[in-house]
Amino acid sequence: MTTTSQPKIRDFTRPAQGLVVEVASHPATDLMLTLMAFSWEDLTDYDFGQDWFDEVSGRVSETTWNAIEATTRNQSKIWFGYFHLIANGPEGETIEDFLNRLSGTDAFEIRQGLVEQMIDRSVVDPDTATAAAQGDEDSISKVVTCCKDIAAIADDLRAVLRRGVEEAKTDLVAALRGFHEEAFHPVEAQYAGSIERDARAKKAMIATMSPERVVEEATNGISIEPGSGVRSVLLVPSVVMRPWVLILEHAETRVFVYPVADEHMTPDCDAPSPWIVKTYKALSDEKRIRVLRRLAAGPASFQELVEYLDAAKSTVHHHLRVLRSARLVRVSLGADKEYSLRTGVIGEAAKALEEFVEAGATRSKETN
Numbered sequence: 001m002t003t004t005s006q007p008k009i010r011d012f013t014r015p016a017q018g019l020v021v022e023v024a025s026h027p028a029t030d031l032m033l034t035l036m037a038f039s040w041e042d043l044t045d046y047d048f049g050q051d052w053f054d055e056v057s058g059r060v061s062e063t064t065w066n067a068i069e070a071t072t073r074n075q076s077k078i079w080f081g082y083f084h085l086i087a088n089g090p091e092g093e094t095i096e097d098f099l100n101r102l103s104g105t106d107a108f109e110i111r112q113g114l115v116e117q118m119i120d121r122s123v124v125d126p127d128t129a130t131a132a133a134q135g136d137e138d139s140i141s142k143v144v145t146c147c148k149d150i151a152a153i154a155d156d157l158r159a160v161l162r163r164g165v166e167e168a169k170t171d172l173v174a175a176l177r178g179f180h181e182e183a184f185h186p187v188e189a190q191y192a193g194s195i196e197r198d199a200r201a202k203k204a205m206i207a208t209m210s211p212e213r214v215v216e217e218a219t220n221g222i223s224i225e226p227g228s229g230v231r232s233v234l235l236v237p238s239v240v241m242r243p244w245v246l247i248l249e250h251a252e253t254r255v256f257v258y259p260v261a262d263e264h265m266t267p268d269c270d271a272p273s274p275w276i277v278k279t280y281k282a283l284s285d286e287k288r289i290r291v292l293r294r295l296a297a298g299p300a301s302f303q304e305l306v307e308y309l310d311a312a313k314s315t316v317h318h319h320l321r322v323l324r325s326a327r328l329v330r331v332s333l334g335a336d337k338e339y340s341l342r343t344g345v346i347g348e349a350a351k352a353l354e355e356f357v358e359a360g361a362t363r364s365k366e367t368n
Helices: 028-037 049-057 062-072 076-080 083-087 095-103 107-118 126-133 137-144 148-162 165-208 211-218 274-282 286-296 302-309 313-325 345-367
Strands: 020-023 232-238 246-250 253-259 329-332 339-341
Touching: 020 165, 020 211, 028 049, 028 076, 028 083, 028 095, 028 165, 028 232, 049 165, 062 076, 062 148, 062 165, 076 107, 076 148, 083 095, 083 107, 083 246, 095 165, 107 126, 107 148, 107 165, 126 137, 137 148, 165 211, 165 232, 211 232, 211 253, 274 313, 274 345, 286 302, 286 313, 286 329, 286 339, 302 313, 313 329
Parallel strands: 020 232, 232 253
Antiparallel strands: 246 253, 329 339
16 A cells, blocks of 8 residues: 655744834934935925925034035935934934934944945845945945945945044034034924824824734825835834935834824814815815826826826826825835825815814804
């Protein structure tokens, strides 16, 4: 009698894990992102607007500007390389506490972290990265030419990595501390409460929603699709970058610096929710309504929407940004980037508007 032997297997691999989402309030994020934004040409698409950024930059002394220039050579991408210094700190850390911790951080550790944030680890091995942080010319050359996304800043990054680590640390601390004291401290005082309120709200969502839904709600419609390879997400609220979402990487974690929600921007109970205003503003444009009608029929790529509207790419980008900011549209982060309709939002906005208006009548009766 013939028997078929069964394979003997002992599986020591880890079971597949679902998406893990955390929320952390890091006020120093907006400090660094504001400095990063100064090197961008057009800031009119940001809620604070070009005039606000101009006003803040006008408060900065020449000494601090020199330290900023020495630190990043006016390349915003290099500021991204320092984000790990913020993310490694405790949740809720004030800017002053962050600056004090940074002052006590080893200079070479700062440089090594910068290199590791800039490289593609599949291209640059750890020994080369360490040697580049130590100032080895051949290794620096390998780092600055390792991938296309830093090729445009190769010369400036090379100049930064050639500097002595202690000198570079001194300028980094001087740039951040000088900017905080001269220009950003009033901003922190005004909006710290908004950031904290939003972080609390997103943490509450984690207890009642799926991780994917939390990311979508926080980012106004970014959808993490199965197969995207994203396993860990850190959500960091920002006031300065509203309504934009910045996507960074920190170790094995995808970081979404997301806009503080409209409802957390003001404690004024007599003011309508900025989301209501933003939603109806989004619906006031004929082309944006056409986009919603198209997406109601099914998801579409950006190029398909360009062809559907017969409009310039920049125009379609603008319309989609407005629709996403109003939570009317989502965009997937899977292999194929697609836009889709977030159903039910128009009805929710109508209900919210009705409740807000009727609340005025109720309050009038109570005060009479």
